[in-house]
Amino acid sequence: MKRTMKLLAAGSILAASALYGGASTAACAGCHGQHFEKKAMGVSKIVKDMSKADILVALKGYKAGTYGGAMKQIMQGQVKALSDADIKAIADIIKSGAGTPTNVATANAAAAAVAAAKVIDINAKVCDPKRIQKEDLGNKKEVDETTLGLRKTSLFQEDNVAPPAVKNDRPAPGSAPRFERAYVNAPPMIPHSVEGLLPITKDNNQCLGCHMPDVAKSMGATPIPATHFTNYRPTTVYKNGELVKEGKVVGLKGDIGNVGDIKLAKVKKLNHLYQGRYNCSQCHAPQANVETAVANTFKPDGLTGDLKTHSNLIDMMDDGVK
Numbered sequence: 201m202k203r204t205m206k207l208l209a210a211g212s213i214l215a216a217s218a219l220y221g222g223a224s225t226a227a228c229a230g231c232h233g234q235h236f237e238k239k240a241m242g243v244s245k246i247v248k249d250m251s252k253a254d255i256l257v258a259l260k261g262y263k264a265g266t267y268g269g270a271m272k273q274i275m276q277g278q279v280k281a282l283s284d285a286d287i288k289a290i291a292d293i294i295k296s297g298a299g300t301p302t303n304v305a306t307a308n309a310a311a312a313a314v315a316a317a318k319v320i321d322i323n324a325k326v327c328d329p330k331r332i333q334k335e336d337l338g339n340k341k342e343v344d345e346t347t348l349g350l351r352k353t354s355l356f357q358e359d360n361v362a363p364p365a366v367k368n369d370r371p372a373p374g375s376a377p378r379f380e381r382a383y384v385n386a387p388p389m390i391p392h393s394v395e396g397l398l399p400i401t402k403d404n405n406q407c408l409g410c411h412m413p414d415v416a417k418s419m420g421a422t423p424i425p426a427t428h429f430t431n432y433r434p435t436t437v438y439k440n441g442e443l444v445k446e447g448k449v450v451g452l453k454g455d456i457g458n459v460g461d462i463k464l465a466k467v468k469k470l471n472h473l474y475q476g477r478y479n480c481s482q483c484h485a486p487q488a489n490v491e492t493a494v495a496n497t498f499k500p501d502g503l504t505g506d507l508k509t510h511s512n513l514i515d516m517m518d519d520g521v522k
């Protein structure tokens with residue numbers, strides 16, 4: 201695997217995110233409904249039924265960190281960048297019911313942009329032939345320091361060596377176009393903002409609230425796949441001073457048994473999420489808008505049709521296992 205995570209190039213993302221700045225409620229709809237008629241994530245008040253004064257108290261309070269319940273971090277992320285004037289404008293939009301004409305237009309444009317954007321092809325920009333031609337070191341006889349390494353400058357130069365600026369501007373869950381998989385059965389990258397969702401802790405994993413298979417459909421989210429409810433590890437016990445895997449002694453004292461005899465893909469279906477999958481962000485990476493430091497020449501094999509947007513690992517797991 202040549203790369204585990206691909207960062208995004210500018211174009212498509214900027215076009216989509218421009219719709220979410222300032223006093224717009226487009227980014228709220230995924231959780232609160234188009235007209236704030238839903239309980240966001242099953243816990244918030246129905247905001248359209250709140251008074252304008254209460255909405256102002258809530259939004260300003262989330263921003264100041266003085267208001268909210270167990271999931272207030274999510275809202276803190278939503279309002280952090282809003283000015284008091286933005287907040288007032290948003291309260292006005294909410295209380296205008298159907299939304300002001302401009303708001304409806306923005307929301308519709310946002311929904312249309314998401315639908316039109318379908319799935320973002322992450323390979324197009326990173327593999328830009330011009331950049332590869334300039335930087336593909338494997339094909340060059342001579343390289344100078346402006347190409348070599350990540351700093352793109354002489355080793356004696358200490359100015360201007362800061363990494364490129366990173367812009368975290370992904371839309372909220374529910375309004376984010378998904379990314380094509382990087383290769384067949386790659387963990388999909390997180391297409392939406394993770395403001396307020398990370399870090400995952402022992403007592404707080406909000407990813408489950410939207411992605412567990414029983415709720416995912418109603419949230420419009422991809423359900424956590426069956427592989428994550430499966431324990432692929434061999435049962436390992438320590439018995440009479442020996443390590444025993446799947447009933448076979450693999451040894452601690454004396455000879456090490458033949459580990460290759462153990463069928464690792466012995467599947468144990470669980471009725472709960474396998475522990476090793478709990479820390480979602482260990483494998484699924486949120487995305488920022490930043491140029492990659494080096495041109496990327498990776499081309500996935502066999503990434504066609506459905507495999508661009510879905511995994512089939514559960515069916516392929518035993519391929520080649522006798």
Ligand code: HEC
Pocket residue numbers: 224225227228229230231232240241243244245246247255258259267268269270271272274275278279290372373
């Ligand atoms: C990722 C989902 C999500 C998004 C997007 C979101 N909210 Fe919320 N919102 C919530 C949750 C969850 C709560 C309850 C949080 C808590 O525990 O206090 C909430 C609470 C609120 C409340 C207070 C209601 C109460 O129960 O006291 C208001 C007002 C509100 N949101 C407005 C907005 C606005 C305006 C936006 C868009 C700028 C927005 N929200 C975007 C999830 C979301």
Ligand code: HEC
Pocket residue numbers: 231241372373374375376377378379387388389390391392394397398406407408409410411419420421422480481484509
């Ligand atoms: C408020 C609900 C919500 C929460 C919370 C949430 N997601 Fe999502 N997630 C979605 C939705 C909806 C989509 C589909 C894209 C969209 O519409 O934004 C999605 C898409 C994804 C995808 C892409 C799946 C694909 O098929 O390409 C990944 C990966 C993902 N989320 C991971 C996470 C992780 C990890 C967390 C916790 C840090 C998380 N999500 C929290 C709703 C949520």
Ligand code: HEC
Pocket residue numbers: 385386387388407408411422423424425427428473476477478479480481482483484509510511512513514
């Ligand atoms: C150990 C790495 C790892 C962890 C931890 C992990 N995943 Fe995954 N995830 C993967 C891989 C690899 C795939 C693609 C192959 C597959 O379907 O298993 C995947 C696939 C997915 C998919 C796409 C399923 C589809 O139908 O295409 C979703 C959604 C998802 N994971 C959500 C989550 C969430 C939510 C968590 C946290 C509760 C999580 N994952 C934890 C590695 C991981």
